[in-house]
Amino acid sequence: MAKIIECVPNFSEGRSKEVVESIVDEIRGIEGVKLLDYSMDEDHNRSVVTFIGVPRGVQRAAISAAIKAAELIDMEKHTGGHPRLGATDVIPFIPIRESSIEECVEIAREVAREIAERLSIPTFLYEAAATRPERKNLANIRKGQYEGMKTRIKEEGWEPDFGPREVHPKSGATVVGARMPLIAFNVNLGTSDINIAKKIARVVREGGGGLKNVMAMGVMLEEKNIAQVSMNMINYRQTPLYRSYEMVKMEAKRYGVPVIGSEIVGLTPVDALVDVAEYYLQLEGFSREQILESHLYE
Amino acid sequence: MAKIIECVPNFSEGRSKEVVESIVDEIRGIEGVKLLDYSMDEDHNRSVVTFIGVPRGVQRAAISAAIKAAELIDMEKHTGGHPRLGATDVIPFIPIRESSIEECVEIAREVAREIAERLSIPTFLYEAAATRPERKNLANIRKGQYEGMKTRIKEEGWEPDFGPREVHPKSGATVVGARMPLIAFNVNLGTSDINIAKKIARVVREGGGGLKNVMAMGVMLEEKNIAQVSMNMINYRQTPLYRSYEMVKMEAKRYGVPVIGSEIVGLTPVDALVDVAEYYLQLEGFSREQILESHLYE
Numbered sequence: 001m002a003k004i005i006e007c008v009p010n011f012s013e014g015r016s017k018e019v020v021e022s023i024v025d026e027i028r029g030i031e032g033v034k035l036l037d038y039s040m041d042e043d044h045n046r047s048v049v050t051f052i053g054v055p056r057g058v059q060r061a062a063i064s065a066a067i068k069a070a071e072l073i074d075m076e077k078h079t080g081g082h083p084r085l086g087a088t089d090v091i092p093f094i095p096i097r098e099s100s101i102e103e104c105v106e107i108a109r110e111v112a113r114e115i116a117e118r119l120s121i122p123t124f125l126y127e128a129a130a131t132r133p134e135r136k137n138l139a140n141i142r143k144g145q146y147e148g149m150k151t152r153i154k155e156e157g158w159e160p161d162f163g164p165r166e167v168h169p170k171s172g173a174t175v176v177g178a179r180m181p182l183i184a185f186n187v188n189l190g191t192s193d194i195n196i197a198k199k200i201a202r203v204v205r206e207g208g209g210g211l212k213n214v215m216a217m218g219v220m221l222e223e224k225n226i227a228q229v230s231m232n233m234i235n236y237r238q239t240p241l242y243r244s245y246e247m248v249k250m251e252a253k254r255y256g257v258p259v260i261g262s263e264i265v266g267l268t269p270v271d272a273l274v275d276v277a278e279y280y281l282q283l284e285g286f287s288r289e290q291i292l293e294s295h296l297y298e
Numbered sequence: 299m300a301k302i303i304e305c306v307p308n309f310s311e312g313r314s315k316e317v318v319e320s321i322v323d324e325i326r327g328i329e330g331v332k333l334l335d336y337s338m339d340e341d342h343n344r345s346v347v348t349f350i351g352v353p354r355g356v357q358r359a360a361i362s363a364a365i366k367a368a369e370l371i372d373m374e375k376h377t378g379g380h381p382r383l384g385a386t387d388v389i390p391f392i393p394i395r396e397s398s399i400e401e402c403v404e405i406a407r408e409v410a411r412e413i414a415e416r417l418s419i420p421t422f423l424y425e426a427a428a429t430r431p432e433r434k435n436l437a438n439i440r441k442g443q444y445e446g447m448k449t450r451i452k453e454e455g456w457e458p459d460f461g462p463r464e465v466h467p468k469s470g471a472t473v474v475g476a477r478m479p480l481i482a483f484n485v486n487l488g489t490s491d492i493n494i495a496k497k498i499a500r501v502v503r504e505g506g507g508g509l510k511n512v513m514a515m516g517v518m519l520e521e522k523n524i525a526q527v528s529m530n531m532i533n534y535r536q537t538p539l540y541r542s543y544e545m546v547k548m549e550a551k552r553y554g555v556p557v558i559g560s561e562i563v564g565l566t567p568v569d570a571l572v573d574v575a576e577y578y579l580q581l582e583g584f585s586r587e588q589i590l591e592s593h594l595y596e
Contacts, residue, residue: 004591036593052590096590181590188582245579261582267590270568276575281543284486284559292350292394292479292565293302295334296594 005058005104006094006181007051011069012084012172014046019072024049026064032057036267045080046089052096059107062091063114066174070119075146075172083142085149086121086172090138093178096269098288104178105129109161112176116163119171122153125161126177132157138175146172183233183272184265185241187248190258194220197227200251204229204244211247213239226260236272242279303356303402304392304479309345309367310382310470312338317370318345324362330355334565343378344387350394357405360389361412364472368417373444373470381440383447384419384470388436391476394567396586402476403427407459410474414461417469420451423459424475430455436473444470481531481570482563483539484517485546488556492518495525498549502527502542509545511537524558534570540577 013019020040027035033053040047051061066088073087091111093104105128112123130136134157144152150167152158159165160173167173189197197218202208205216213235219228229248233241249259271288278286288294311317318338325333331351338345349359364386371385389409391402403426410421428434432455442450448465450456457463458471465471487495495516500506503514511533517526527546531539547557569586576584586592 004594006590034593036590052594241575241579259580261580263582264584264588267588270572270589270591273572273575273589274568276579277539277571280578281539281574282557282559284561286562290562290565291568291571292304292334293568293591296302296332296350 002097003055003099003103004052004097005055005099005107006096007058007062007091008094009049009062009065009091010084010089011047011049011065011073012045012075012078012080012087012089013069013073014040014044014080015042020047022072023047023065023068026068027051027061030057030061030064033061041082043080044082045078046082046084055099055103055107058093059111062093062111063118066091066111066115066121067119070121070168070171074170075168076170078146083139083145084172085142085146086168086174087170088115088174089172090126090175091177092127093176094181095178096181097271097294101128101178101180108176108178112174113162115174115176116160119168120164121168121171122160122163122166122173124173124175126175127179129177131161138177141175149173180235180237181267181269183236183241183268184231185233185244186228186230186263186265187245187259188221188224188261188263189227189229189252190260191227191255192220192225194218194227196252196255196257197229199255200248201229201231203251204231204247211239211244214244216244233272236269236275240275240279241272242276300395301353301397301401302350302395303353303397303405304348304350304394305356305360305389306346306348306392307360307363307389308382308387309347309363309371310343310373310376310378310385310387311367311371312342312344312378313340320370321345321363321366322347324366325349325359328355328359328362331359339380341378342380343376344380344382353397353401353405356391357409360391360409361416364389364409364413364419365417368419368466368469372468373466374468376444381437381443382470383440383444384466384472385468386413386472387470388424388473389475390425391474392479393476394479395569399426399476399478406474406476410472411460413472413474414458417466418462419466419469420458420461420464420471422471422473424473425477427475429459436475439473447471478533478535479565479567481534481539481566482529483531483542484526484528484561484563485543485557486519486522486559486561487525487527487550488558489525489553490518490523492516492525494550494553494555495527497553498546499527499529501549502529502545509537509542512542514542531570534567534573538573538577539570540574
């Protein structure tokens with residue numbers, strides 16, 4: 001079966017449709033790659049592009065898009081409400097099927113090196129690809145932004161992972177990395193008391209002694225008049241959806257509150273749902289090869 | 299999202315690799331179609347081919363394969379242990395994604411008509427495509443086999459749905475139809491008493507006042523020394539896997555026997571597993587478009 005990787009690069013242009021279309025066209029043109037979505041934000045002057053495909057194709061698409069962005073975007077002229085370092089600001093690679101975070105780290109390194117070599121743009125590795133702890137966090141790398149990085153890059157500990165120790169005068173710097181897909185998973189409670197949702201959220205999340213890889217908060221669904229535990233599942237392989245669902249249910253019992261539903265917002269890898277089916281059916285020895293559709297994109 | 303149809307034609311040749319390869323090559327050559335598997339049975343002198351793809355491609359592949367089979371197989375010379383009517387013996391079309399049984403009936407009709415017209419082979423429609431009740435069942439149509447059909451086709455009520463009222467002297471007759479995918483789903487019990495599995499099977503299946511679209515029997519897993527309720531789910535959309543799993547669990551309670559696992563044998567459409575996840579997580583408003591991989595074969 002084909003390995004599938006997702007890539008969600010962010011570019012520092014959110015106003016010129018022409019520029020963004022030119023960048024996106026680079027991705028569209030590559031075999032084995034499928035553009036899922038792109039959105040432009042005028043206030044942030046930034047666009048986010050989502051595509052998936054086979055590793056080699058995704059790698060090529062990311063580099064081609066970065067080359068086009070370097071050609072069309074000038075950071076000296078860029079203004080916008082969102083922190084940014086470069087024309088191609090950040091490129092995360094995300095394992096979707098039959099691929100591991102380690103493979104995505106490998107791709108991130110190669111892409112970071114190639115962008116640095118071909119375009120003379122300094123590149124930094126972040127998240128799972130980070131080469132030192134203080135670079136894990138993207139916000140930490142982006143502190144001071146494009147303008148601040150001009151001097152910061154000369155400071156001790158801030159040499160780039162690849163490329164010159166100098167911010168590119170037009171393209172800035174680029175952050176490249178690897179992370180797991182994020183699933184937005186919300187569980188609805190049979191109560192209109194938001195405090196119960198907040199209390200449950202606090203103990204279900206990693207920070208509150210609950211589940212690793214789970215961020216949670218209590219919110220109110222006004223139109224339905226019910227409280228909800230809204231979660232970000234940042235590693236569904238280690239911490240599957242059913243575990244947080246059952247955990248919310250279990251904690252809700254203390255308040256005599258039932259779970260009345262759940263929702264997934266946005267996209268999910270199918271594996272996250274297959275995991276759930278496997279758990280509840282107590283499925284033994286099930287292989288992803290048994291899924292008919294998996295053979296469609298071999 | 300792309301509609302995906304499965305097709306599992308059976309051909310009356312299971313000994314000559316060359317002949318079967320020539321037939322399979324017709325399928326391999328068609329865009330939008332993916333060959334999943336083919337197997338040859340020497341005793342039955344018969345081969346079973348499995349492929350999936352977009353409706354138009356699958357339709358073309360089925361016709362091309364039937365034309366090649368008509369060229370290479372001579373029913374006058376055919377012997378084998380399995381009931382058969384023609385060179386291309388039976389062609390079922392099966393909805394896999396974003397497609398309905400009605401669409402497969404439509405394809406079955408068109409394929410049956412085209413085979414009849416282009417090859418002068420009489421064709422019969424069966425299962426969901428059947429035009430009269432006594433043709434729903436394949437075994438019923440195939441009674442008397444190739445040799446018997448020569449006279450039977452002249453009898454009242456046995457005119458073919460398409461083509462001449464005469465068995466083709468070389469290619470025989472072909473049965474074409476539509477059915478739902480079959481999922482082989484087994485539930486393991488925490489007992490070595492096969493009688494308990496048999497009793498549960500008897501009440502869980504449609505014939506015993508249990509679930510529609512479920513066939514079940516009790517079997518013994520010798521190497522594990524446990525009893526199993528072995529089921530064929532013949533319409534997972536109407537009767538999903540979780541329902542039969544929960545039903546087995548519920549009936550097993552009467553004997554104080556726990557369900558200790560389950561297995562899916564062979565292939566399953568991913569939808570059957572997504573249904574399970576939706577049920578147990580009480581997912582609301584989930585759309586198949588939210589599955590990342592679904593966009594890979596648009």
